[in-house]
Amino acid sequence: MFEEAFLKVGERLGILQTRVLAALVLAAGVFLLLIAAAVYVWLNPLAICRQQSSSLFFGTTIAEHGKVEAADWNRFVDEVIVPRFPDGFTLLAGQGAWRSSRTGEVVREDSHVLLVLHEGDGAADQALDAIAADYKMRFRQESVLRADQCARYRF
Structure with missing residues (x-):
């Protein structure tokens, strides 16, 4: 037992x-x-964002060739940006400074800023990358700065 x-x-x-x-x-x-x-x-902090704010910063100095003129910028906007974001965007004028990776010198220049509010999806991401790539190629730029943030927007 x-x-x-x-x-x-x-x-x-x-x-x-x-x-x-x-x-x-x-x-x-x-x-x-x-x-x-x-x-x-x-x-990947943007992975949890339903809505985002993305900005592209475009310098206007073309090495050894002057600068991006207003007519060239307006044509770029009409041909490249508008078709990719027909629902809307904001353009701002600015002054920028950056250090050249080639010369090490600080360059000051006029700039354009594209601000887009969008759903955090792959289509907007690809459109922004394509815009930056097109600008670099068209105006012989070293880079286009991109900044992405979580956002909340409504109309």
Whole structure:
């Protein structure tokens, strides 16, 4: 009888140990999943944004060739930007400064800023990249600065 009771207690402890071990494994899995999600959001902060604000900064100095004239800029806007964002965007005039990777000198120049509010989708991302690439090629620019932020907008 004593042996029978001892075996039942041992059996119950074995079941309890199995359940505790399963709960610990599940908790560790959930913890690792949460850590992975946190790292992903840290590395890709725009991944959780439903709406975004994106800005492209276009310099107007063309190395050894002067600058992007108003007529050239307006043609670029009409041919490249408007077709990609027909629902709307904002253009701002600015003054910028940056360090040339070729010469190391600080360059000051007039600039144009494109501001677009959009859903955080791949289509807008590709359109912005295409606009920047076209500008760099057309006006022989080293770079076009892009800044993306989470946003909330409504009309």
